[in-house]
Amino acid sequence: MFNLFGKPRVITNVIRHRKISWLELFYDLIFAVVVERITDSVVADFSLSVILNSVIIFSWFFWSWHETSGYFDNHGNDSAINIIIINLQMIFTGIAAIFIPQAMLGNFQLLVMALLPIQFILTTAWTMIGFVDYDHGPASRRYALVFCGSFIVLLLSLIVNEPFKLILLIAALVLNCCAIFFANSKLEQEYQRINMNYELKDSLLERYGLMTMIALGEMIAGLYGMADHIEPKVLFEFAMGIVFAAMIAAVYYQVIGELHVKMKSPIQVMGIRWLFLLEIYLIVLDSILLQLTFEENKYAFKLALVIILFFTLLVMRIIQALTSDKIPDSTAGLGFFIVEIVLFLATTLLPAFLMVGVIDLILIVITVCYHYKINNYHKNID
Secondary structure: OOEOOOOOOOOOOOOOOOOOOHHHHHHHHHHHHHHHHHHHHHHHOOOHHHHHHHHHHHHHHHHHHHHHHHHHHHHOOOEHHHHHHHHHHHHHHHHHHHOHHHHHOOOOHHHHHHHHHHHHHHHHHHHHHHHHOOOOHHHHHHHHHHHHHHHHHHHHHHHOOOOHHHHHHHHHHHHHHOHHHHHHHHHHHHHHHHOOOEEEOHHHHHHHHHHHHHHHHHHHHHHHHHHHOOOHHHHHHHHHHHHHHHHHHHHHHHHHHOOOEEEOOHHHHHHHHHHHHHHHHHHHHHHHHHHHHHHHOOHHHHHHHHHHHHHHHHHHHHHHHHHOOOOOOOOOOHHHHHHHHHHHHHHOOOOHHHHHHHHHHHHHHHHHHHHHHHHHHHHHHO
8 A cells, every 4th residue: 555654664674575566576677678778789789899888888777776676675665755766766767778779889978867867866765764774774874875976976977078978987887886895894783783684585586587587588589580581490590599598597597496595794695686687687698699690690609609608507506506505506517517618619610590409409408407406406305
């Protein structure tokens, strides 16, 4: 029920088995547009400068999603102020997404103007928590101070020319990402005082899973660009591309399904959260390179695809290894990684449509092996 005069939830008011609200899910959908515009821009102009710009742009948008999601995981409720915050974030994110194509080509002025209100909202949100939440207040005020500094740097970037504009944009982003280091001591004192665990809640893990699903959905949507010329080879490529996305999803969601993230410090928890964002970006790159491999059938694109795919799987395993000392890894050690990368590299010698088909078979084997080990583990402990 709408709570007009309510305050955000305090951090000690933990909601056990919290479900993601419909409003949070609706907010997440705007990032399908962000992923689509980044992907289309890189496919249209696959160059080093555009790829580097995509990293910066992706990082800015998903830092804002990352921070907004963290805020609602700890302080979300049906208060009017929270409903206003998430709706404004969604609106300004949508506006900022309009300017992604220009920014991908190096014109950041309009994007910076659209990012400023997003930065301001998050600064205001944490400032508010600094006053209304006694326990989380000290750390929240540190966050607000750092974000305020980043807002000023972002504002200054509007009045300087290139390359200083880009330098300041990156500096503001780095400052945002480093807020955890400024607040770490206060967070440790807070969690010890209220006896809370350093953990990534299941509701937030669901949000990362949803973002990954959006990235995989864009991978499938990109395959429809091949539908202009319907012929058996194109249909086979289309089918193999869908299987490719499905197999990445199969490995990812098996890993996520077994995770219960409890760490030893706030920085470690934040590090895991950054790894999830890296995983999403790698899947976006997989999507881009899959399209270019089918369209161009060039060795450079095929090589880039298998390398990025290898790191996509590697980051999943790193997350799994760092967050669980119980569930066995899906690999058999260094030898498995060597065999995997050799097999992936060998596929680049094949035509694109056959290459992706063979990769799909390799991914199926990896998925089955992982599923078999997980099932054996659960049988042994039952």
